[in-house]
Amino acid sequence: MPDARQESAKKQPRLIAGKTRPASNPANQQSLTQFQSAVQFMQEGKFDKARVLFEKLTQDGAPEVLERSRVYLAVCSRHAAKAGLAFATPEEQYDYAISLLNTGNYEDARDQFEGLLGKNPEADYAHYGLAVLNSITGQAEECLDHLARAISLNPQNRIQARSDTDFADMADDPRFTELIYPET
Secondary structure, three states, rough: OOHHHHHHHOOOOOOEEEEEEEOOHHHHHHHHHHHHHHHHHHHOOHHHHHHHHHHHHHHHHHHHHHHHHHHHHHHHHHHHHHHOOOOHHHHHHHHHHHHHHHOOOOOHHHHHHHHHHHHHHOOOOHHHHHHHHHHHEEEOHHHHHHHHHHHOOOOHHHHHHHHHHHHHHOOOOOHHHHHHHHOO
């Protein structure tokens, strides 16, 4: 026959460093499972599906996953916004790329310029934009390649590059000087 002390010890949660051990709660388990599924969707690039789950978790999920769910929800929203960009003309996309460049968002600007070139490899303005971006980011070879291509497609880009302060880091490079002042 069990002792009364043993019975009461079985019913009380164990104390660890002055804290009670959390009991396994089915709602918490469900939140954790949902969180794992959302992370899996995110890793697979299925940001819309992940966003739906993270939104639900931020409203009624377990406290353990609340903060991470908010962070991941922001990531999913950012990816969804990026995927939702639609431009009526290549010029609109170019303007957007320039705005990204001007705010220091170089990787997204590069994606936009490369997207323009993917649609039209002869877009001199996209080559020029990439030349500027590469100059700013210290990639001299790539800068020279894109600037040479921009000038070959549209000689007016040579005149533009002469007064463009974004090429200040390239001014000491003799290859740059030769490219924009071929007559000297």
